[in-house]
Amino acid sequence: MDSKLYIHNSLTRKKEAFKPLNSPQAGMYVCGPTVYGDAHLGHARPAITFDLVFRYLLHLGYKVRYVRNITDVGHLEDDADEGEDKIGKKARLEKLEPMEIAHFYSDRYHRNMDQMNVKVPSIEPQASGHIIEQIEMVKQIIDAGYGYEVNSSVYFDVQKYQNDTKKYGELSGRVLEELKANTRELEGQDEKKNPFDFAIWKNAAPEHIMRWPSPWGQGFPGWHMECSAMSTKYLGEKFDIHGGGMDLLFPHHESEIAQSVAANGNEPAQYWMHNNMVTINGQKMGKSLGNFITLNKLFNGEHNLLERPYSPMTIRFFMLQAHYRSTIDFSNEALNAAEKGFKRLMKTLDTLEKIQPANESTVSFKELEKKCYEALNDDFNSPVAISQLFEASRIINSLKDGSEKIAKKDLDDLKAFFKSFTVDVLGLEPEEKVKEKNDELLSRVIENILQVRQEAKQNKDFQTADKIRDALKEAGISIKDRKDGADWSVEE
Numbered sequence: 001m002d003s004k005l006y007i008h009n010s011l012t013r014k015k016e017a018f019k020p021l022n023s024p025q026a027g028m029y030v031c032g033p034t035v036y037g038d039a040h041l042g043h044a045r046p047a048i049t050f051d052l053v054f055r056y057l058l059h060l061g062y063k064v065r066y067v068r069n070i071t072d073v074g075h076l077e078d079d080a081d082e083g084e085d086k087i088g089k090k091a092r093l094e095k096l097e098p099m100e101i102a103h104f105y106s107d108r109y110h111r112n113m114d115q116m117n118v119k120v121p122s123i124e125p126q127a128s129g130h131i132i133e134q135i136e137m138v139k140q141i142i143d144a145g146y147g148y149e150v151n152s153s154v155y156f157d158v159q160k161y162q163n164d165t166k167k168y169g170e171l172s173g174r175v176l177e178e179l180k181a182n183t184r185e186l187e188g189q190d191e192k193k194n195p196f197d198f199a200i201w202k203n204a205a206p207e208h209i210m211r212w213p214s215p216w217g218q219g220f221p222g223w224h225m226e227c228s229a230m231s232t233k234y235l236g237e238k239f240d241i242h243g244g245g246m247d248l249l250f251p252h253h254e255s256e257i258a259q260s261v262a263a264n265g266n267e268p269a270q271y272w273m274h275n276n277m278v279t280i281n282g283q284k285m286g287k288s289l290g291n292f293i294t295l296n297k298l299f300n301g302e303h304n305l306l307e308r309p310y311s312p313m314t315i316r317f318f319m320l321q322a323h324y325r326s327t328i329d330f331s332n333e334a335l336n337a338a339e340k341g342f343k344r345l346m347k348t349l350d351t352l353e354k355i356q357p358a359n360e361s362t363v364s365f366k367e368l369e370k371k372c373y374e375a376l377n378d379d380f381n382s383p384v385a386i387s388q389l390f391e392a393s394r395i396i397n398s399l400k401d402g403s404e405k406i407a408k409k410d411l412d413d414l415k416a417f418f419k420s421f422t423v424d425v426l427g428l429e430p431e432e433k434v435k436e437k438n439d440e441l442l443s444r445v446i447e448n449i450l451q452v453r454q455e456a457k458q459n460k461d462f463q464t465a466d467k468i469r470d471a472l473k474e475a476g477i478s479i480k481d482r483k484d485g486a487d488w489s490v491e492e
């Protein structure tokens with residue numbers, strides 16, 4: 001694997017040759033969703049962007065450990081240190097356990113990802129499952145002199161970090177002096193030495209549901225801690241790629257770097273990658289603007305901005321048609337065009353199977369294949385790669401209608417090239433195929449669960465057996481007992 005791949009590094013603001021620390025191993029960490037509501041277009045973009053990165057690295061032969069987290073604690077309402085916990089608030093309003101909220105929306109998120117043919121990451125750690133690791137890291141930061149405790153909360157000392165390292169703002173370009181002038185004076189801020197200090201551990205007020213014991217009392221981790229602690233745990237103190245949406249540059253990722261440097265002296269990631277935002281008819285997306293479209297609504301057409309439903313694979317193609325660092329504007333026209341483009345490539349996949357080889361070739365695809373690699377090696381330029389596949393599609397049609405000819409060996413190469421880029425790298429497959437794959441996966445999971453239930457019954461543990469039956473029923477799956485097992489069906 002020579003490094004022909006160039007990645008735009010948000011940290012240096014330059015395109016750099018990709019050289020993993022332990023080639024052919026490559027480690028990638030991407031910030032996942034905060035699970036307190038259905039996934040929307042803004043979630044689809046990073047998921048699809050880094051799915052492309054994951055797939056292309058695999059295609060190039062790297063062994064990739066891809067970690068994408070689930071935030072289920074510590075993300076407060078104003079994305080800084082104030083307000084109610086997003087999941088805790090939803091739980092309070094719906095009278096549910098916070099973990100019920102987190103589980104419900106993680107599940108729905110996963111379903112949306114499957115629908116869009118987004119590969120499952122290698123590890124998907126949850127913040128609430130890594131409290132111990134976060135507490136350990138807070139201790140390290142305090143020991144290094146960059147954390148201070150006030151009233152059972154612990155804050156990161158940004159000024160000291162900046163004095164010692166001169167690194168604060170290196171990712172986001174924010175200047176401390178400007179931050180000083182612009183930081184709002186919020187409630188609770190008087191605990192901090194400086195208003196731009198951020199919480200790495202927060203004391204839990206009596207009404208705060210999610211809380212854990214710590215050396216500083218009952219509390220919960222600051223939002224940025226989880227990604228530092230979990231990336232270190234699964235990828236090491238230094239790893240290759242850290243990704244996320246551009247909205248996370250500051251304060252989230254800037255704080256992640258500061259925490260790692262303070263705790264262990266290492267900048268965590270070699271390459272920082274950020275996808276740009278999705279706008280809706282030219283406007284920023286926001287709950288208050290009424291243009292907040294969840295993926296489920298997009299897929300079933302239930303939103304007043306939608307002329308009709310758009311399929312998950314249309315959304316995937318739509319996202320890939322733009323370079324990940326450009327903004328992408330959502331509109332019915334754009335989605336109609338994306339659907340046409342997607343269908344054209346799918347039709348070509350079909351046509352490929354019907355082409356008969358000739359004795360000689362009058363066409364060659366070598367140049368197009370080379371251009372596809374060049375495009376993706378140039379910071380994952382998917383729109384350019386797609387335009388090459390469209391060109392291939394045009395030539396493939398002329399093979400079908402007989403105006404051009406292709407020999408057996410060249411036809412095999414063409415099939416391999418077209419499929420590997422369309423299906424493996426871009427993840428574009430006919431909707432039915434994706435559904436089939438998901439159904440297969442579902443079947444396997446349910447068969448395994450039923451096996452466990454069967455074993456419970458054999459051990460006369462009918463309580464567990466009934467629990468499993470009820471849980472499946474609640475998920476919309478009914479089962480019918482047979483002598484030696486059970487049949488299952490999805491309730492309509």
Ligand code: ZN
Pocket residue numbers: 030031032227252
């Ligand atoms: Zn994160």
